Amino acid sequence: xxxxxxxxxxDFMGHVRxxxxxxxxxxxxxxxxxxxxxxxxxxxxxxGTLVELGYxxxxxxxxxxxxxxxxxxxxxxxxxxxxxxxxxxxxxxxGDQKASAVSHRVIxxxxxxxxxxxxxxxxQVGDELxxxxxxxxxxxxxxxxxxxxxxxxxxxxxxAIVATMHDVVITIGYFAVTGREFDLTVLAAVLAVLGYSLNxxxxxxxxxxxxxxxxxxxxxxxxxxxxLNQTLSRTLMTSGETMLAxxxxxxFGGELxxxxxxxxxxxxxxxxxxxIYVATATVVWLGINRQxxxxxxxxxxxxxxxx
Numbered sequence: 001x002x003x004x005x006x007x008x009x010x011d012f013m014g015h016v017r018x019x020x021x022x023x024x025x026x027x028x029x030x031x032x033x034x035x036x037x038x039x040x041x042x043x044x045x046x047x048g049t050l051v052e053l054g055y056x057x058x059x060x061x062x063x064x065x066x067x068x069x070x071x072x073x074x075x076x077x078x079x080x081x082x083x084x085x086x087x088x089x090x091x092x093x094x095g096d097q098k099a100s101a102v103s104h105r106v107i108x109x110x111x112x113x114x115x116x117x118x119x120x121x122x123x124q125v126g127d128e129l130x131x132x133x134x135x136x137x138x139x140x141x142x143x144x145x146x147x148x149x150x151x152x153x154x155x156x157x158x159x160a161i162v163a164t165m166h167d168v169v170i171t172i173g174y175f176a177v178t179g180r181e182f183d184l185t186v187l188a189a190v191l192a193v194l195g196y197s198l199n200x201x202x203x204x205x206x207x208x209x210x211x212x213x214x215x216x217x218x219x220x221x222x223x224x225x226x227x228l229n230q231t232l233s234r235t236l237m238t239s240g241e242t243m244l245a246x247x248x249x250x251x252f253g254g255e256l257x258x259x260x261x262x263x264x265x266x267x268x269x270x271x272x273x274x275x276i277y278v279a280t281a282t283v284v285w286l287g288i289n290r291q292x293x294x295x296x297x298x299x300x301x302x303x304x305x306x307x
Contacts, residue, residue: 008229012276013221013284019277027166030173037176042183042259043077043090043121045130049102051089052117053110058084067109077181079255086116088256133187137168140194148198152205155286160201163279167197167270174266175259185260193267196242200235200275207231208280212293224284228276239272 043050061078064087068076073091081088089106103118144164149157171190175182207227215223246268250261 008232010229010232011225012228013225013281016277016281016284020281023166023274023278026170026173029177030169033173033176034169037179039172039176039182040179042181043092044184045127045182046093047121048093049091050117050119050121051091051103051106051115052081053087053089053106053113054116055085055087055113059087059113061087064089064110068106071105071109073106073109077255081256087113129184129187136191137194140191141165144194144198148202148205151202152209153288153292155283155288155292156205158286159279159282160198160205162282163201163271163274164194164197166274166278167193167267170270171263171266175263180262181259183259185257186263189260189263189267192264193271196267197271197274200238200271201279203234204228204231204275204280205283208283208288209293212288212290220284220288220290224280228280235272235275239268243268 061080065076065078068074068078068089075092077090079088079090080086091102091106103115107113107115141161141164145157145161148160168190171193172182172186174180175186204227207230208224211223211227211230212220215226218226243265246261246264249257250265253261
């Protein structure tokens with residue numbers, strides 16, 4: 001824990017108002033884009049066709065994309081799958097076109113390719129996945145609320161939930177604003193962001209509680225500022241190391257992990273920010289005080305030691 005002893009002295013609570021303004025603007029943009037523009041859902045949610053192809057030698061993916069995009073498969077996604085000679089093609093729904101017709105058409109457009117597998121994902125499966133994803137998100141938020149309330153108080157629970165929702169809204173809002181494909185891997189990344197954000201928030205909350213118990217001087221804002229500065233080294237190191245791993249996935253993970261990596265990059269950035277300016281600021285705004293953080297003394301405790 002030597003890193004936590006490095007002395008920082010940033011006035012985090014002194015910049016809450018401009019931070020709230022920026023946060024509100026980002027959330028409004030994200031919510032507005034999600035409601036009015038919508039998402040570019042991937043085959044996982046909309047249904048469609050997955051086609052696995054094999055080549056005798058490593059193919060040029062750009063040439064495959066150009067051939068498909070010049071046909072009726074304008075939104076086809078092409079990526080490597082397994083070995084360098086295997087290719088996975090994702091095709092959006094093609095109306096009443098049957099699997100045999102789709103596979104025949106793909107092979108016709110891509111001479112030299114061998115059909116290995118073809119699978120249809122129906123819209124009903126997509127609906128079930130979307131429903132399961134929303135339920136998973138709600139259960140996770142409910143669990144977070146109960147866990148933080150049992151560990152701290154309800155004010156900290158509210159702060160954790162507000163921060164977590166902030167991270168989720170901005171992360172998925174990015175996909176609505178940019179129109180990037182939102183598929184199952186992105187949903188998995190959003191759920192991972194929940195855990196990352198909560199971990200960082202709980203570390204800060206622990207230090208806030210500890211400082212409220214042991215620091216006899218100073219206002220609540222000054223005590224919270226001290227806690228944020230004391231945990232800043234740990235927060236920066238954790239975020240930096242996690243970001244390095246995610247950037248490696250982003251640049252070298254291929255197209256299959258691109259959406260997943262982008263969602264994690266955004267989630268780490270906003271999760272680190274929200275631990276300070278959303279979670280902690282919300283707790284301060286709700287009026288946390290020393291008395292609430294003092295350990296409960298049981299009636300009669302210490303009586304045995306008294307003479």
